[in-house]
Amino acid sequence: xxxxxxxxAGPAVLPEEVLKEAADEMLDYQGTGMSVMEMSHRSAAYDxxxxxxxxxxxxxxxxxxxxxxxxxxxxxxxxFAMIPMNLMKNGVADxxxxxxxxxxxxxxxxxxxxxxxIASSEDETFSYIPDCSxxxxxxNADYVYICQNNTIYGTxxxxxxxxxxxxLVADVSSCFLSEPMDIKRFMHLLFHSFVDDDDxxxxxFSAGDMEAIERLKAEKYACKEWIYHKxxxxxx
Numbered sequence: 001x002x003x004x005x006x007x008x009a010g011p012a013v014l015p016e017e018v019l020k021e022a023a024d025e026m027l028d029y030q031g032t033g034m035s036v037m038e039m040s041h042r043s044a045a046y047d048x049x050x051x052x053x054x055x056x057x058x059x060x061x062x063x064x065x066x067x068x069x070x071x072x073x074x075x076x077x078x079x080f081a082m083i084p085m086n087l088m089k090n091g092v093a094d095x096x097x098x099x100x101x102x103x104x105x106x107x108x109x110x111x112x113x114x115x116x117x118i119a120s121s122e123d124e125t126f127s128y129i130p131d132c133s134x135x136x137x138x139x140n141a142d143y144v145y146i147c148q149n150n151t152i153y154g155t156x157x158x159x160x161x162x163x164x165x166x167x168l169v170a171d172v173s174s175c176f177l178s179e180p181m182d183i184k185r186f187m188h189l190l191f192h193s194f195v196d197d198d199d200x201x202x203x204x205f206s207a208g209d210m211e212a213i214e215r216l217k218a219e220k221y222a223c224k225e226w227i228y229h230k231x232x233x234x235x236x
Contacts, residue, residue, distance in 0.1 A: 063183050076101065076173040080108035083169055087142050088113040094141045096161060099126045099150030101171060109145070116141070119161075126153040132161035143167040149175035160185055 005013045029036050032045050039046050054069045063069065072078065083105070084093060091113035095106040097120040109115035116138050119130040137144060144163040149156045151174045160168065168186050 060177065061181060061183055067183060076171050077104070079171070080105040081112070083143075083145070084109040084112035084115070087167070087169070089142050090140045092116065092138050092140050092142060094118045094135070094138050094144045094166070096120070096130070096132060096135070096144065096146045097122060098129055098155060098157075099147055099153050101150070101152075102145070102147040105145060105147065105171065118144070121155075126150060126155065129155050129157055132157075132159075135161060135164070137164045137166055141166050143169045145169045145171075147171040 003016070007013060026035050028034070029039070029045065032039060032043075036046070036049065050071065053071075057063060057069055072082075074082075087093070088109075093109055093113065094116045095102065095109065095118065097103050097106050097117055103122070106115050106117060118135050118137060119132060121128050121130050135144075144161060144166050146157060146161060146168070148170045149172065156175070160170075170186055172181070
């Protein structure tokens with residue numbers, strides 16, 4: 001069989017040795033007698049998998065200790081809503097719209113507060129990256145949002161926007177781990193989440209809200225067991 005080398009922006013070619021290792025472990029992952037898809041997410045074997053995955057990300061991307069690594073469901077599209085739901089403290093966020101994905105994120109953010117389009121290349125069918133050296137950043141903006149790599153139109157931010165001190169949130173889902181990144185230039189508030197095991201309600205707070213979490217635990221849910229969910233360092 002001739003191997004096809006797919007270099008698309010979505011699913012793409014993997015090293016053959018990785019595929020062979022995955023195939024070999026499909027029936028028996030490292031002596032557990034089952035595949036990863038069959039084991040409990042609370043088992044020691046899976047706990048090691050998730051912890052190793054987080055450590056690998058931290059090592060490869062030089063992620064500082066004050067960043068939380070979150071493995072979330074839903075992909076970048078879910079983050080179009082989760083970002084404003086979690087980070088719009090003042091109800092205002094600035095968006096730089098350079099492609100369909102940034103446009104979708106902007107439209108979704110409009111549902112949760114005042115989303116301000118401070119730059120866009122839609123006037124020329126997203127064929128360029130606008131000058132972001134001196135943007136009209138909103139004084140009370142909670143963050144500035146970009147999609148760093150636009151696969152549909154073939155454009156990419158090679159220089160990050162001047163956010164004038166505001167938090168930078170970036171969708172890097174199509175260029176993730178493709179080159180070194182200075183993580184400290186990006187979003188510094190990620191999410192803590194925990195589940196109320198009576199009704200499976202998920203509460204999410206930004207990293208700056210730990211006092212609120214502790215207060216909620218003490219006042220409303222005293223003596224409860226809290227299950228903290230680690231969800232990839234997601235910049236979107």
